[in-house]
Amino acid sequence: MTSEPSTTADDNEIARFNALAATWWDSQGPMWPLHRLNQFRIKILLQQLAQQSRIDSNSKLPLHGKQVLDIGCGGGILSESLAKLGAQVVAIDLAENNIAIARQHAAEQGLDIDYRSQEAGTFSAQFDLVFNMEVVEHVANLETFLEASCQHVKPGGLMFLSTINRTLKSYLFAILGAEYVLKLLPKGTHQWSKFVRPATLSSLLSDNGLDTIWRQGVSLNPFNKSYHTTESLAINYMLAATKPDEKA
Numbered sequence: 001m002t003s004e005p006s007t008t009a010d011d012n013e014i015a016r017f018n019a020l021a022a023t024w025w026d027s028q029g030p031m032w033p034l035h036r037l038n039q040f041r042i043k044i045l046l047q048q049l050a051q052q053s054r055i056d057s058n059s060k061l062p063l064h065g066k067q068v069l070d071i072g073c074g075g076g077i078l079s080e081s082l083a084k085l086g087a088q089v090v091a092i093d094l095a096e097n098n099i100a101i102a103r104q105h106a107a108e109q110g111l112d113i114d115y116r117s118q119e120a121g122t123f124s125a126q127f128d129l130v131f132n133m134e135v136v137e138h139v140a141n142l143e144t145f146l147e148a149s150c151q152h153v154k155p156g157g158l159m160f161l162s163t164i165n166r167t168l169k170s171y172l173f174a175i176l177g178a179e180y181v182l183k184l185l186p187k188g189t190h191q192w193s194k195f196v197r198p199a200t201l202s203s204l205l206s207d208n209g210l211d212t213i214w215r216q217g218v219s220l221n222p223f224n225k226s227y228h229t230t231e232s233l234a235i236n237y238m239l240a241a242t243k244p245d246e247k248a
Helices: 011-023 032-051 077-084 096-108 142-150 168-181 198-207
Strands: 067-071 088-092 114-116 127-133 153-164 211-221 226-230 236-242
Touching (some): 032 077, 032 153, 032 236, 077 088, 077 127, 153 198, 198 236
Parallel strands (some): 088 114, 127 153
Antiparallel strands (some): 153 236
């Protein structure tokens, strides 16, 4: 992927996130859902990695030695959590203000995270774990974006994704409910036309050599601001896909 017409950048999305950059680390501000979601999903992701015997769940640094790529890292909420668990983290985002905020906050925390303002297809490194969390619904060219993302997964490696399904229910709850009625998110955070169905996502991953091995629905209780897992994938969901090991 290059900066030619195949770029995955959406200028409107980048401008919006640049404008929100200063709010990333205000856990009571407009980014509070991401802070709560991050705490919740870290537990779920570690459980999945342990079930697949990829980490020692009893270790204080279960991701020690893991090379990790966080795509669309925003202000670094997930990146910092991964680094604190021992991972070597490269984190990328096209909103330069996000990267500036992320670097500043990581320095204040004494964390060594390699933050870069660039697209996934502009470098060739491969990683044990790749995270695409709340990103695919914001890109301009989903097929090109996933192709570039999948190239960063090592043989035997794993990619985690989280996004929103394209259903009537997701329009009612994730847009009308969350943005306009309950005002849990800033208006315009999501575009329903960019939401991605699980089958579509798995198919695109398969086209790029990754096999989907896990899916899980996620639900938010807006009254106590808590997240929990659900069997339904109708609104928010997480997915894991692995690239077969060439030695297998």
